[in-house]
Every structure is written in structure tokens, then in C-alpha cells.
Amino acid sequence: MTAAADAGGAPPSAVDGDGPSEATLELAALQDDVRLLGRLVADALERAMDGLVHRNGDRLRAVIEADRDINERQRSERERCLVFIATHHPVHRELNGVVALMLMGSELERMGDHAMSCARLALPLIELSDRPHLEDISRLGRYVAEQVRDILAAFTDADTSRAQDIAARDDRIDRIYHRLFEDLMELMREQPDAVYAATNLLFIGHNLERIGDRVTNIAEDLVFLDSGRIVELG
């Protein structure tokens, strides 16, 4: 059962009586839009990390370029949500549903920005022969990307308990980031010529950690979508 059916319950304005109402179809389409936005953001993050590790400048530049598309899609999705509210006057669960979609879209767009920043910061690192703690950053990137894909799956399946589990895992990301932070700071103290590489990697780590935070925000949005309650997770 798609999230539309869950959020809608009985479609509010089934004029024909036969087939789903226009409102239900439109709500389902809005969810598709947000899911696609999510997939594009997850792709961007993975490609940015891949470009960093494999020194692929073309890949990184493609991520930077693609951010424009992500922003445009989010803008048009937000507008579509507002039009939906104005046209169909949703209430209760359905209204929660549309609001949650708008909130999620906004989080995803910012996550996209962070992914693009990772790509931007990774570009000058391609030429450097030594990228300290690259393994750690790569692992951090992998965990964050998993979180993003997981939360999108939880949204698709309307699975709030899975969303809560995902939010709980944010701890792991924070721990790895803080350890990385300490390691890079120490490195910079001991090796002044590593400062340029280390600072770029630090900022990449920071952006990754922010993406992780926003995954937790989306998890909260999903709980809101499901229960109408605003709950702080993680």
C-alpha cells in the first residue's frame, strides 16, 4: 500500500465514486516527486564521495552542475503542494501529509546543497598525492549515504518505526565525525603542510554530518506525517 493510501485513509473528495479522486492521484504524484528528489540527493552524495576517492573531476563537476536541477525540482514541488492545499482544502491526515512533504522537500534540497559542497571541496583534492584519513571520510560518507537511502525507503513504505531506528543511528555518524575532527586537528598541529588538505577534508566531514542531521529531521517529519505529533528524535 503506498503512503498515499495510508495518509489519505478514505479519499476526501471522491466525486465519481469509481476510481480514486483527483486529490488522491495528485497526492500520490507529490509523493513521487519527493521520492525522486530524495533519490537524486542520494545519488549526488554517493557520486561526490566516489569522485573524491577515485579522483574523478568529471564526476565531481557533474554533481555540482546537477544541484541546479535539484533546487528547481524542490521549488516546483513546493509550489505544487501549495496549489494542492489551495485547490483541495485538505484536512487532518491529508493536510499533515502535504505539510510533511513540503518539509521533507526542503530538507532534501539542503542535503543536496551539502552534497554539492562536498563535491566542490573535493575538487582541489584530486591533484594532491596525499589525502589524510581518506578512508575515514569515505566510511563516514558511506554511512551517511546509507542513512539517506534508508530514510527514503522508510518514507516509501510509510514505516515510522524504521524511521525511528534510522534516527537512532545518527549517533554513530556523530561519533565518527568527532573522532575525524580530532584526528585532523592533531595532524594539522604536527604537519603544517597538511593543513590545506586537512581543512578541506574537515569541511567535507562537516557537510556529511549535517546531511546526517537532516536525515533525522526527515525521520521526525515522518512521525508527524503518521501521528500528527511533533516528536524530537535522535
Place this chain on the structure above:
Amino acid sequence: MTGGAGADPGLPEAVRAVAPAVLDLLGRHGSDAVLVVDESHTVLWGNTRAWEAMDRPPPPPDPVLGQPRPAPAGLSLRRWVRDPALAVAVGRAFQEGVTVDEEVHMAAGQRTYRGIVVPLPAAGGDRQALVVLRDDTAARRLTRAHQDLLANLSHDLRTPLAGLRLLAETLVGEARGDREATVAFAERIAVEAERLHELVSGILDLAHLEADVDRVRVEPLRLGPVVERVVERLGPVARDGGVTVQLELAEVSALADPARLEVALSNILDNAIKFTAPGGEVVVTTTVARGRPVLAVRDTGRGISAAELPRIFERFYTGDRSRASRSSGLGLPIARHAVEVQGGRVGASSELGVGTTVEIRLRPVP
């Protein structure tokens, strides 16, 4: 099938007569998955390939068309194809009334499909669309392998070729008439040409492996005989290098692709021999660690620093230039690729001044 073939007034009578047979043929033997969905993305009909791709038994065939009957109620396309790109394409096709062509990812991103959504003429108020899914994975993989190959060849051949040209020009110019210099330069040209040869072979091997991923064939395999074959083949190389190769083989089996495992081991062993000084030793072992079969090659070379270690499996990375003279930088990446496509992993550990161990971790026999 709704919106049936007989409805098109432009179709010649003869074609219309055989249309059901043609449909049956395409439906049963076509390689594309074809479905018909309604506005809520419910699957109304699917051809044989679609049901196979969905991993579901097809409904009993339609007695007239020989085609699977309409789908059981409530099957949503969104449930089957999780990639939202397809759902958005279907939405667009319905909303704008246009044919939409979109890239769709399936099997957790492992396979790429081309999704084509065609809005169908409305039959009695209910709007429907035709969805065609064509597996594009192999074609894309080949294209990507091709592009990589071209990029690598043009980039990495440039330097050795420039070096060769410089040597030859010097030979013709300044060194002309100087017999000793001539011989020296000619010898260097020979060495560089040999390096180029190895480089090209390596690039082609890698390209071949990457394009060939669909034909990996794993089977239960005793590791001992594989190791013995590779060690014997590399005997002359070890002797030339003054390096002894020892075997410590436990009776271990793995689920592996024999040809690719040999390529991997061969590259790793060759590398170990190359980077161990004369008088040194290379030991090949088979063991089981944490339930998984492990093939390890341990050398007594001078080791790899912690900074360099993560890079040894990178293409064309030859590390410390002074010992890179005979290396194409492709041996370990080739080994890694050959192992990973059969579901295994490679790893390395090293201690400066002591030696390096490269491990192949394989899948256990179930």
C-alpha cells in the same frame, strides 16, 4: 489487452488479421517488459517478460490472445519498480499527454533500464498508459568500459611515448657517432618499449575484465591446485628475481571463478616477487578466517607505508618511483577487479622493512 490493436483504422486488413498472433509472439518472446497501468499506477496487464522481471508467476494465459490475463487487482507499479523516476515519468505522461523516456534504476542500482511511458487513448473515460522497460545495463557497461579504456590509453601512454621519442631524438642528434652512447640509449629505448608493452597489455586485460562481468561463473573450487598452477607458471620469474616461493596450503575450498582467481593470484604473486629483493622469500598460504576462505601472499620486500597502503589497488599508482621501473601499476587493480566480480574482497597489510601481505577473501562453499 485494452485499446486493442484492431482499433487503429489505418492498419491494413491483412495486418489486422494477424495482429493477435503478432501480439502473442511479442508478448511471449519479446525481451522488453511491457505493462499497462491506470492513473493510480495499478498494473492492469503485463507481458510474460514483465511477470518474470517482477519475479511473480504470470496469471493463466488469455485463451484468445495466449497472453497473461489482466493482473490481480491492486498490484501497484510503485511497489514493483521502486525507482521514483518511473513513477514521476508515468505521472508526467498522464498529466501532459506525452510519451516520456526516462532512465530507471532497478535491482538496488545494479541494473539500468530505459523506461518508456506512452499514454493510451482513453477507453471509456479510464485513462491508461503503456510502460515499456528495456534492460540497458549491459550496453551501458560496455560503453563505460569503452570510455574508460580510451581515457586510460590516451592519458597513460602519452608519457612513456614522449620518453621514447626523446631518447630516439637524442640518439639521432647529440649521441650520433658516439658508439657507447648509442648503445646505452638504444638499451634504454628497449626497456621503455617493454614497459609500454606491459602497460598496454594490462590496460587491455582490465578493459576485457570490466566488459565481461556478465560471464562470471563461480563453482566450488579447491584452492590448492589453483595456487600450485600459478606458482609453477611464475617459477621462471621468481628464479630471475632470486626469490624463493614457499607454499603453506591447508585443504581449503571456496566458491570461486577459477579463471579469474588465477588471474588475480597471478598478478598478486608477480607483484610480490617484483618488489622482493634477491634472496628474499614469498609465502603463499590458504586458510579459513572467520568462516571465509582466505588466500594470502606474504613477501619479505621492503614494505609499504601506512600512507601509501590504501592506494596500492588504485589504477596506475606505482608509488615510490625508484622501484616502479618494471611495474605498469595495473597488476593489483586487475587482481582486485577479478576478485570483486566473483563476490570476494582483497586487502593488504604491511610493515616497513619487514614485508607486505596481500589477502584474497573468497566466498565459502555453501
